[in-house]
Amino acid sequence: MRIGLFVPCYIDAFFPEVGIATLELLERFGHEVVYPRDQTCCGQPMANSGFNAECADTEALFVRNFSGFDYVVAPSGSCVHHVRANLDAIEQTLEVKEVRARTFEVVEFLHDIQKADAFPWAKFPHRVGLHNSCGTLRQLKHAAPSELHEPFFSKPMDLLSKVEGIQFVTPARPDECCGFGGTFSVFEEVVSTKMGYDKVSDHARAGAEYIVSADSSCLMHQQGCAERIGVPMKFIHIAQILNGASA
Amino acid sequence: MSASPAMLHPELLAPDDAESIHRNGRRLDHAEGVSKPLRAKPEPQPRGAKVHGNRPIDQAEAAARFIAAPEHEKMHDERLWDLRQKRDRQMHGIPEWEELRSLASAIKAHTLTNLDEYLDQFEANARSNGVVVHWARDAAEHNRIVHGILKDHGAKSLIKSKSMLTEECGFRPYMAAVGIEVIETDLGERIQQLDHEDPSHIVVPAVHKLRTDVAQVFARTIGTDPDNSNVHYLAESQREATRPLILAADAGMTGCNFAVAETGSVVVCTNEGNADLSANVPKLHIASIGIEKIIPRLEHLAVFVRLLSRSALGSPVTQYTSHFRGPHEGGEMHFVLVDNGRSARLGMAEFWTSLKCIRCGACMNTCPVYRRSGGLSYGATYSGPIGLIIDPTFNRHKYTNLPFASTLNGSCTNVCPVKINIHEQIYAWRRELVKQHETPFVKKALMKTMGELLSRPAAYRAAIAAADVALAHLPRFVIYNGLNAWGKHREMMHPPKQTFHSWYHANRGDKR
Numbered sequence: 236m237r238i239g240l241f242v243p244c245y246i247d248a249f250f251p252e253v254g255i256a257t258l259e260l261l262e263r264f265g266h267e268v269v270y271p272r273d274q275t276c277c278g279q280p281m282a283n284s285g286f287n288a289e290c291a292d293t294e295a296l297f298v299r300n301f302s303g304f305d306y307v308v309a310p311s312g313s314c315v316h317h318v319r320a321n322l323d324a325i326e327q328t329l330e331v332k333e334v335r336a337r338t339f340e341v342v343e344f345l346h347d348i349q350k351a352d353a354f355p356w357a358k359f360p361h362r363v364g365l366h367n368s369c370g371t372l373r374q375l376k377h378a379a380p381s382e383l384h385e386p387f388f389s390k391p392m393d394l395l396s397k398v399e400g401i402q403f404v405t406p407a408r409p410d411e412c413c414g415f416g417g418t419f420s421v422f423e424e425v426v427s428t429k430m431g432y433d434k435v436s437d438h439a440r441a442g443a444e445y446i447v448s449a450d451s452s453c454l455m456h457q458q459g460c461a462e463r464i465g466v467p468m469k470f471i472h473i474a475q476i477l478n479g480a481s482a
Numbered sequence: 483m484s485a486s487p488a489m490l491h492p493e494l495l496a497p498d499d500a501e502s503i504h505r506n507g508r509r510l511d512h513a514e515g516v517s518k519p520l521r522a523k524p525e526p527q528p529r530g531a532k533v534h535g536n537r538p539i540d541q542a543e544a545a546a547r548f549i550a551a552p553e554h555e556k557m558h559d560e561r562l563w564d565l566r567q568k569r570d571r572q573m574h575g576i577p578e579w580e581e582l583r584s585l586a587s588a589i590k591a592h593t594l595t596n597l598d599e600y601l602d603q604f605e606a607n608a609r610s611n612g613v614v615v616h617w618a619r620d621a622a623e624h625n626r627i628v629h630g631i632l633k634d635h636g637a638k639s640l641i642k643s644k645s646m647l648t649e650e651c652g653f654r655p656y657m658a659a660v661g662i663e664v665i666e667t668d669l670g671e672r673i674q675q676l677d678h679e680d681p682s683h684i685v686v687p688a689v690h691k692l693r694t695d696v697a698q699v700f701a702r703t704i705g706t707d708p709d710n711s712n713v714h715y716l717a718e719s720q721r722e723a724t725r726p727l728i729l730a731a732d733a734g735m736t737g738c739n740f741a742v743a744e745t746g747s748v749v750v751c752t753n754e755g756n757a758d759l760s761a762n763v764p765k766l767h768i769a770s771i772g773i774e775k776i777i778p779r780l781e782h783l784a785v786f787v788r789l790l791s792r793s794a795l796g797s798p799v800t801q802y803t804s805h806f807r808g809p810h811e812g813g814e815m816h817f818v819l820v821d822n823g824r825s826a827r828l829g830m831a832e833f834w835t836s837l838k839c840i841r842c843g844a845c846m847n848t849c850p851v852y853r854r855s856g857g858l859s860y861g862a863t864y865s866g867p868i869g870l871i872i873d874p875t876f877n878r879h880k881y882t883n884l885p886f887a888s889t890l891n892g893s894c895t896n897v898c899p900v901k902i903n904i905h906e907q908i909y910a911w912r913r914e915l916v917k918q919h920e921t922p923f924v925k926k927a928l929m930k931t932m933g934e935l936l937s938r939p940a941a942y943r944a945a946i947a948a949a950d951v952a953l954a955h956l957p958r959f960v961i962y963n964g965l966n967a968w969g970k971h972r973e974m975m976h977p978p979k980q981t982f983h984s985w986y987h988a989n990r991g992d993k994r
Contacts, residue, residue, distance in 0.1 A: 244936070247982040248946050249975045254982035270986050273939040281936075283890065285912030285921065286929040292937030321909075369891035381570060382848065382896035384579040408563070412850045416889025421967040422925075423887060425546035428971035429555075429854050430889075459972030 237267045239304035241338070243311045244276040250451045256478040257310040257341050263356070263478070264349055271300040278324065279317035283417045291324040298325070298334050306348065307338040310474045312371030312450045313417070315340040320374065340375055341474050342449045346390040353397055356479040360400030363476075364443030365391060366434075366457070368450035369412050377449065381410050391449060391473055398476055406437040415456035431460030435468050445469045447476060524694035525553045530679070530858025536880050541887045544859035545851075548690075558690055559853040565686075566847045568796020569897065576788070586789055587901035589782050590838035594828060600743040600776045601819065607746025608817055611808040618820045621651035628653070628735070628768055629660055631816050635766055637662065637732035643750065643757035644668040645737025646684050646841060647770050647820060650863045650876075665727045667756035672720060676703040682857030682865065685794045685843035690856045734760040736806070738771040739840070740786060741817075744779045747807040748817065751790060751800040758804050765813035769806065773824050774837040786840060789899035794842040827875050832910045836871050838900040845894035845904055851887055860884060867894035871907040874915065882920040885911035946981060 238261055242254040261268045277297050278290035297318070301307045309315050318338045325331060345351045371377040371391075378389035395401055414420070414430025421427075435457050438446050446468060448454050454470040461468045471480065528551040531544040549555050573579045593600055605615045616631075618624035624647075632640065640662060642648070654675065657664045666672045670687040674680065677699045681687030688696070693711040700716055701708035704723040710716075736757045740749040748769050750757040761767045777783060791800045809815035828834050846852045846866030857865035862873040862881055870888060873881040885908050894904040915921060935942050968974065980988070 242982045244946075249977065251978050251980060251982035251985050255985060258986075270990070272983070272986075275939055275942045276936040278933075278936070281929045281933050283909070283912070284886075284925065284929055285914075285916035286926070286933070287913050287916070289929050289933035291933075293933060296937050296939070369889065369893075373892035373896065380893070380896055382893055384573050384576070410893075412889050412891035412893070414850065414889060416891070419886070419889050423542045423545065423851070424967040424970055424972075425542065425549055426851055426854050426887075427889075429549050430850050431972065433559075455975055456972065459968070459974065462973035463971060 236305040237269065239301045239307040240268050240270045241274060241277070241301065241307050241309035241314070242270065243309060243314045245455065246310060246451050249455060250472065253310050253451050253472040253474060256472065256474040256480065257308065260341070260345075260474055260478040261308060264345075264351065269304070274300045277314045277317050278322065279314055280417060282317060282321055282324070287324045290322075294322050294325050297322070298331050301334050301338070302330050304337065306344065307334065308341055308344045309338070310341045310449070310472060311452065312340045312342075312368050312375055312377070313452060316370045316374040340371060340377075340449060342371070342377060342391050342394060343375060345394055345477070351394065351397075354394075354477050354479070357398040357477055358400050358479070358481065359398050359476050360402075361444045362402045362404050362442055363395070363445045363447045363471075364404050364406055364438035364441055365389075365395070365409075366413065366438075366446050366448040366450075366453055367391065367410055368415075368448055368453045369410075371449050372410055378410075391447075394477060395447070395473065401476070404438070404441040404443045406434075406441045406443070408437055411437075413453050413457050415453045417452075420456055427456070428460055428463075431456050432464050435461040435464075435466045439466050439468055443468065445471050447471050447473050449473050524692065524698075525551055527551070527691060527695040528554055528856065530682070530856070531861030533861050536877070538880060538882045539861035539884065541855065541859050541861065541883055544861065545855035545887070548856040548859055549854060554690065554692060554856070555854060557692060558856060561689060562847045562853045565794075565796055566844075566897070569793055569844060569847070570796075572792035572796050572798065576792070582785060582789055583899055583901050586785050586840075586899055587838060589777060589785060590900050591835070593776055593778055594774065594834065594837055597773065597776065597828065600778055601773060604741055604743040604746055604776055605819070607744065609746070611746050613746065613808060613815045613817050616816060616818045618818055618822070620822045621820075624651045624770065624818055624820045624822065625653055625656040627818050628770070629657070629662070631766070631768060632662055632733055635733065635814075637766065639663040639665065639727070639731045640733045640735055641665045641667055641728050641731040641760045641764065642735035643737060643752060643760045644671045644681075644687065645735070645770055646681075646863065647737055647772050647822075648735070649681060650822060651770075651820070653770075665724065665731065667724065667728060667760055668752070668754060669717065669720060669756075672724060673699060676700070680858065680863070683843055683846055684841050684864065684868075690858060728759055728763055731764050733766040733768065734762070734764040735768045735770065736761050738769050738775050739790070740777050740783055741771050741775045742778075742780050742783060743776055745807065747805050749783060750804050750806065751787070751802065752804070753795075753801045755802050758802060761804070761806055762810070765810060766816075767806065767809070767813070768816045768818065770818050770820060773819050773821055774839075786899075790840055790842055793844040793897065793899040823875055827872075830875070832914070833871060833875065833907055835902050836868070836875075836904075836907060838902055839868055839872075840900060842899055844897040844899065848893045848897045849888075850891065850893070851889065855887070860887070867904045867908070868902075871902075871904060871911060874911055878915065878918060878920055882915050885915065943983065946983075 246253050278293040281289045379385050379387050413434040414427040458470045528548045531539045616627045654664050666675045673688040682690040697711035700706040706719045736750050738748045739751045791797050852866040864872045870884045888908050892905040
């Protein structure tokens, strides 16, 4: 398949290794992966702050960049959610609708479309706490949230379980929000960081060496919080583990 | 003082929780209720949002002060998380839980869609039961009507049970101004009344207070020992002080959880039995009813009663579910049906389903922002997630910041027993408020710049390069100053040697 690789702005700037892991991982499954050079962002930062009109040009650029691929894949749940559910500042032409419907977060792409059943190149002999970001958990429905009466399932855990040596630990509040929340992290920084402190402490108490997530934005926030209060925790994106990162 | 379980505040009990039963069959108190104070001098209670007339409430500022009081913040977060966990356990005991939620949501949708009909039916049936029915367009009319009824009876004192509607109407200040004494009978609400503070939660109004705070309030107002914060002592002292006022009151007032159209009756759910005292001790009973409280038939009540207390406190049912149908012999019963913005909200395409709310507070208990901010930080009658979507309907300017006090995590929507899409409405309110120019200029300028930058790849690339350089080379003190909200309580990102973009260019340069 011909896949357009969407590398969200903060991953491009701060976590290039996550973009590289996603690219290589998709290539391991034999896909032709293209990174459109003119991509910037999906518009989510403005949209989540209520500024929908201000997103229009960015959204139009996104559609121009990602039109015509079989799938668009990104290592970020919240960006994918924006594209699929809220990219509506521009006219909803057939092209726009196509791009929106074909955009997938990397875990759901591997789980639902690729139906990947083995990662023989991957080995991760560490204790990890899984952080399902709210965007992946409650919007993209990666897993069963604790609030609902429904059978347990977890797409990220299904994939990670296929990695040799990995051990899971469970924090006391497994799907409590970590407090990032996009611009919330700066406009309500005290509450945001308190939530972050509580989140990383919860994982540390559960014995996690790593917090692993499908959203680097949550990890970026949690890392800043952990470093500030001196919690010795490492952070890694799920695509890196699945692509065979050793540590 | 002996600690008979009957004397405990029901919110301190966990009726469903097997682990909390003593060997002798008595229930344990909530841990906070019996723990030793952490230090000799109690931490002062953080107060709520600063209210300056119609100026926008700064929720973030008040939340920061709440977090700066760690004993309060920790107790509050853990206490409400405990309620959330009890709710989850109750949910798992009901196989048809999700079906019940769908049913409740559908009953409310149907009723709100045919509200005029059901209100007429309710009014007619209530009248035939001998109830006097009044209609109030807004808060002021509600207060005037109730005052009029009290004046007609020469009533000078009124006992009442908890009602968020009367909070909404500013009822107590109004009554104080016209010289009528109002006595709240719900323990939490009474604490808040004595402390001249609004309720911070719609079910547990004083949940933000430590028992040492309550000891201070009672010492000041009913003469208890300020150093004795034993919960049994405090609860009993309040009971002794309030009971004579209840017995002597001229009139009683309740709110309403459900108004049943088919019977013309009002249903009130409480844990302390205080609504029954308020309604039954005096001859005159007035019930204030929001028009959205209507349900069509008595059989529908079963759906809501199964959901309400399980969602709210994680108990199977409230201790009392009282039906009020008509006046006592020789007495009078008045229903005041209040609109106060509800019919306008019913006409709002994106927000009308917020009228389904049954005021269980589950969204507050689960909200990670609310648990760490305290309900008073919202500076509004309704706090937490449901407050974020209801408060702006009363005043868009004053409550313009509230929809931003959320991470949009969506937990509120998942716990809501009537399936209100709360977090989607929060998102919709942000759009709405920006459209109506209710956002600060700085934010607007920032968003406009971002929008322009992110739609021009070349300019964006130049800016990213500059940001990297800045993060890598600026001395620490420049980054961690008062203007840098990210870095105040968090470390900055560690910029990599190159962006993904430049890595790709260097390593996969041959591709498009």
